[in-house]
Amino acid sequence: MTAPAADFTVRRDGFTISTERARLDLDTVYRYISGESYWAAGMARGVFERSVAGALPFGLYESGGAQIGYARVVSDYAVFAWLSDVYVLADYRGKGLGHWLVATVMAHPSLQGLRRWMLSTRDAHAIYAEFGFGAADPAIIMQRIDREAHKRGG
Numbered sequence: 503m504t505a506p507a508a509d510f511t512v513r514r515d516g517f518t519i520s521t522e523r524a525r526l527d528l529d530t531v532y533r534y535i536s537g538e539s540y541w542a543a544g545m546a547r548g549v550f551e552r553s554v555a556g557a558l559p560f561g562l563y564e565s566g567g568a569q570i571g572y573a574r575v576v577s578d579y580a581v582f583a584w585l586s587d588v589y590v591l592a593d594y595r596g597k598g599l600g601h602w603l604v605a606t607v608m609a610h611p612s613l614q615g616l617r618r619w620m621l622s623t624r625d626a627h628a629i630y631a632e633f634g635f636g637a638a639d640p641a642i643i644m645q646r647i648d649r650e651a652h653k654r655g656g
Contacts, residue, residue: 505579506612516565519606526561527569534589540624562603570594573607583613585621608633
């Protein structure tokens with residue numbers, strides 16, 4: 503399977519989720535990711551833009567078109583996907599939109615049949631467990647963190 507060629511859009515109760523890159527409000531997403539998230543606070547704008555360019559982005563929009571949430575997937579579209587940067591703005595939480603966003607990501611046609619999905623979360627384990635995510639086996643999962651890159655805003 504190759505990277506998705508066509509935009510993917512779903513609608514529910516006046517909200518829209520779309521992979522259409524031209525629709526993304528990168529300023530809004532960057533403001534949240536670099537300023538409010540615990541996982542990428544202080545990320546440099548250029549690093550953020552490369553992260554979007556190298557991934558399949560999902561924008562969540564309210565009925566007026568304003569972007570209120572985001573998620574992205576890094577994948578080879580054959581065996582592996584990494585779900586990242588999932589958020590819904592505070593004013594829109596508690597409406598099931600985050601759950602719907604993750605469900606939509608998992609249902610994307612180009613992401614079906616993958617052997618392994620991974621993500622990292624500090625506080626949303628119960629939500630992701632509903633989609634089959636569980637603790638990784640520390641005997642086989644390793645990571646390398648470049649602390650210097652982090653200091654440079656990466």
